């Protein structure tokens with residue numbers, strides 16, 4: 040297993056009424072030249088958590104930080120005007136919290152951050168992940 044120092048949260052940057060399946064995401068990421076979905080987990084609006092890339096493999100989700108991190112993405116992240124917004128449903132919040140708690144158990148020293156914390160030019164994941172999960 041790789042050394043994991045970071046757990047990085049992302050949003051898919053999709054609109055509230057937009058459905059964005061793991062299959063669509065895979066097709067988009069393959070078009071970008073990735074070998075698979077860039078994230079390790081994808082959490083749908085209904086709280087379903089799809090495992091994507093195996094944890095043993097580096098992801099493709101945060102330039103300069105992929106080697107030692109796990110990438111998690113939730114469906115949403117834009118409001119109806121296309122502006123960055125925390126659009127997580129209660130089901131997504133619950134699934135995300137459950138997943139993060141499990142990962143922290145397996146990788147106790149990993150730090151949970153949002154993409155924005157590593158790249159201030161990005162608003163992803165549109166909420167302050169570092170402070171929301173600081174006590175996990």
Ligand SMILES: [Zn+2]
Nearest residue numbers: 049050154163
């Ligand atoms: Zn991101």
